[in-house]
Structure formats: C-alpha cells, structure tokens
Amino acid sequence: MTDKYGPWGIVAGGSDGVGAAFAEAMAARGINLVLVARRVPLLESAADVIRRRYGVQVRTVPLDLATDDAPVELADATADLEIGLLVYNAGSDDSTADFLDREPADHLRLVRRNCVSALETVHHFGAPMALRGRGGVILVTSGAAWAGGATRATYGATKAFGLVLAESLWAEWRAHGVDVLALVLGRTDTPSLHRLLGDEDQPLGGLADPVEAAEEALTHLGDGPTWISGSADPAGASPVGALSRRDAVLAMNPR
Numbered sequence: 001m002t003d004k005y006g007p008w009g010i011v012a013g014g015s016d017g018v019g020a021a022f023a024e025a026m027a028a029r030g031i032n033l034v035l036v037a038r039r040v041p042l043l044e045s046a047a048d049v050i051r052r053r054y055g056v057q058v059r060t061v062p063l064d065l066a067t068d069d070a071p072v073e074l075a076d077a078t079a080d081l082e083i084g085l086l087v088y089n090a091g092s093d094d095s096t097a098d099f100l101d102r103e104p105a106d107h108l109r110l111v112r113r114n115c116v117s118a119l120e121t122v123h124h125f126g127a128p129m130a131l132r133g134r135g136g137v138i139l140v141t142s143g144a145a146w147a148g149g150a151t152r153a154t155y156g157a158t159k160a161f162g163l164v165l166a167e168s169l170w171a172e173w174r175a176h177g178v179d180v181l182a183l184v185l186g187r188t189d190t191p192s193l194h195r196l197l198g199d200e201d202q203p204l205g206g207l208a209d210p211v212e213a214a215e216e217a218l219t220h221l222g223d224g225p226t227w228i229s230g231s232a233d234p235a236g237a238s239p240v241g242a243l244s245r246r247d248a249v250l251a252m253n254p255r
C-alpha cells in the first residue's frame with residue numbers, strides 16, 4: 001500500500017464520519033496523513049488518536065474547503081510532502097430544503113466545496129502522481145448523483161460532478177499508473193447524516209457502516225472507475241440506469 005499510495009495521504013474532511021474512517025484505514029496501512037477539516041478541537045483529537053494508535057505522522061490543516069483560498073492553502077501546507085493518495089471526502093449536506101428556500105450563497109458554498117475546491121485539489125495533487133507513475137485518488141460521491149430529485153438539487157448536482165470527474169480521470173490516468181475511484185455511498189451512519197435525519201425526523205436503521213465503506217474503497221481502489229459501496233454488484237450499473245430519466249427522477253423523489 002505505501003509503495004503504491006504512500007508515503008503521505010490527504011483526507012479532505014478527515015475528522016469525523018466517513019473521512020475519519022478513511023484516516024484510520026489509511027494509517028493502519030502505514031500511510032502518513034494530512035487531515036483537513038474546519039473544527040480544530042475535533043481535528044486535533046482525531047489526529048492524536050491516530051498518532052497514538054498507528055504510530056504514523058499526522059499533520060492537521062484547519063481549512064474551510066468552501067472558501068476560495070482553500071486549495072492554495074492546502075497546497076502550501078503540504079508543499080514539503082510527497083502525497084501518494086488523495087481522498088476528497090468532505091461533501092455532505094446536512095439539511096434539506098427546496099431549491100428556492102435556500103439562498104444562492106448557500107448553494108454556492110456546496111458548489112465551491114464539492115466541485116471547485118475538489119477540482120483544484122485533484123489537479124494540484126494529481127499532476128505529480130501522474131509524473132511519478134503511481135498514486136491514488138478517491139472522490140466520495142453519493143447515490144444522489146444517479147438522477148435529480150426534489151430537495152437535493154445542488155447537492156445531487158455536485159455529487160454528479162464528482163462522479164463524472166472521477167470516472168473521467170480514471171480513463172485518463174490509468175495509463176499513468178494513477179488509480180482513481182468514484183466511491184458511491186448510500187445512507188451511512190455519520191454525524192452529518194444524523195444531523196440531516198434529525199432535521200427530517202426520519203427513523204434510523206439500515207445505515208451503512210463508515211468503517212466498512214472506507215475499507216471497501218481502499219481494498220478496491222484499483223477496481224475503478226466506480227465502486228457502489230454495499231451493493232451486490234458494486235462495479236455494476238446505476239440502480240436507476242434501466243429506467244427512463246423521468247422514472248429515475250420520480251424514483252429518487254422523496255415526495
């Protein structure tokens with residue numbers, strides 16, 4: 001793992017939920033870590049746990065990935081490191097609302113974090129990987145990417161962006177020895193999902209385990225372009241792929 005994806009890995013959004021599970025799984029494989037998140041106490045305590053448990057080096061970079069300068073700040077904070085694995089994980093939306101019930105600035109924060117910063121970050125760290133002829137990139141996306149649906153317009157659109165970006169880079173970078181994976185998650189037991197379910201007052205249950213999702217993704221990092229976590233056919237077709245677009249949108253629609 002470290003030969004192909006080391007010596008350092010980045011988890012963008014690595015202090016809780018799926019990202020914290022990725023951080024542990026990468027550290028357990030001997031990869032030193034750069035962890036990015038906004039809340040400093042949570043970030044530092046996640047880093048301390050990993051240092052103590054796995055003995056790898058961990059650098060924390062407190063950043064809001066929804067801001068214009070974040071990709072450059074991350075590049076500067078890691079300029080002295082050889083990054084062999086990038087997991088762009090931060091990307092959930094922990095509230096739902098109709099499109100018009102949110103301010104444009106709110107939508108644009110999602111676009112900035114999930115599309116613009118993701119693209120700039122992947123471009124910056126992918127270039128030296130392609131030159132070296134080794135490395136890995138995982139973009140964490142969602143079943144919301146399969147088709148549009150009410151109350152998730154911008155979230156779903158950003159996740160579709162990540163899905164197609166990862167699949168396209170897989171097609172370009174496979175010849176350069178860089179593995180790219182679009183990791184498609186369903187409902188997964190994370191603090192962010194609990195905030196969302198709290199909002200919607202939905203019953204809990206049937207949630208995927210973030211630790212299993214991260215393990216599965218690292219195990220299948222070379223099996224891109226797309227991995228549908230927890231599916232009986234994880235490298236198979238979209239579950240709505242056989243439907244007309246209209247039926248797919250209706251199938252995704254919570255109403």
Ligand SMILES: NC(=O)c1ccc[n+]([C@@H]2O[C@H](COP(=O)([O-])OP(=O)(O)OC[C@H]3O[C@@H](n4cnc5c(N)ncnc54)[C@H](OP(=O)(O)O)[C@@H]3O)[C@@H](O)[C@H]2O)c1
Binds near residue numbers: 018063090141191
């Ligand atoms: N959980 C699910 O049911 C589910 C379902 C489908 C897909 N997914 C996908 O899985 C990924 C992880 O989801 P998750 O549920 O674990 O929650 P998440 O909110 O996407 O990830 C949480 C991590 O990201 C950090 N983070 C969030 N926004 C950030 C920002 N603007 N800048 C920097 N760091 C940020 C959080 O720390 P701070 O808050 O301190 O910044 C935390 O470390 C997302 O891409 C999501 O779309 C999740």
